Amino acid sequence: MIFIVDSGSTKCDWLALDKNSGEHIFDKQRTKGMNPAILSKQKLNDIIDANEVIREHKDEVTELYFYGAGCGTPKPASMLKSVLEQYFVNAKKVVVREDTYGAVYATVGVDHPPAVVCILGTGSNCSYFDGEIVHQKVKSLGYSIMDDASGNYYGKQLIRDYYFNHMPHDLKVSFATKYNLEDDHIKMSLYKKPNPNAYLASFAEFMFINKDSEYIRNLIRDGFRVFAKNMIMQYAEELKTVPVHFAGSIAYFSQEEIREVAKEFGFKVGNFERRPIEGLVNYHIANILEK
Secondary structure, three states, rough: EEEEEEEOOOEEEEEEEOOOOOEEEOEEEEEOOOOOOOOOHHHHHHHHHOOOOOOHHHHHHOOEEEOOOOOHHHHHHHHHHHHHHHHHHOOEEEEEEHHHHHHHHHHHHHOOOOEEEEEEOOOOEEEEEOOOOOOOOOOOOOOOOOOOOHHHHHHHHHHHHHHOOOOOOHHHHEEEEEEEOHHHHHHHHEEEHOOOOHHHHHHHHHHHOOOOOOOHHHHHHHHHHHHHOOOHHHOOOOHOOOOEEEEOOHOOHHHHHHHHHHHOOOOEEEEEEOOOOOHHHHHEEEEEOOH
């Protein structure tokens, strides 16, 4: 049995495939996000073990391919690989790669044409895929400094606009009804509790519930303009010949605004994948599974 895993900081999708046929063995499983850059080995292990189906079948896993946020640098990736190898004791092959590769394989298709590929989910990223290798011109410094146009970016903007009174009154009322906006609660969640990036991203849902508001549409466009300027336009030369694909829920639900800003910046928009896991499965069936 092969596990294909796609993980962000908020949630993690697991799909089990038969190695020979490529057929799904059981329904997709979901756990909390497994970002090794912000979670301990014990916490990562506990997240896996909390899922009854995964726990029941763990000894049947012979290969595991994990694509995740926080896996782009050697130390956290190695730590997560160790956790997976110790949990899935019969897995002869465990591969841990950053979520960028997951987004690439999910969006470009099995023929691997070159493209610029962006992730807009809890966090954000942008890279150029030349058909074989992923190239990144900007190293991510995490949610507190970068992650433009991500869920945590927009969550932060919404909270700031609420407190600075930039949010329209009717939306302020709705926002305060939906979330606990007590200052002590927010500060505790940001500075004392784990996963502050995922906490901030939880507010982004509010945008898509209220997309009929011009304030919200402007918020989305302004955030994506910052992302396009800082990240996508790093690949100005490549953009002359390749499209820009997008993975992640923020991108998926902001397609209209992304297309509008793309026209302003002069690049071609390609595919959108809300959840990369399905595209990853197609990639592995085409390129890795035994025929």
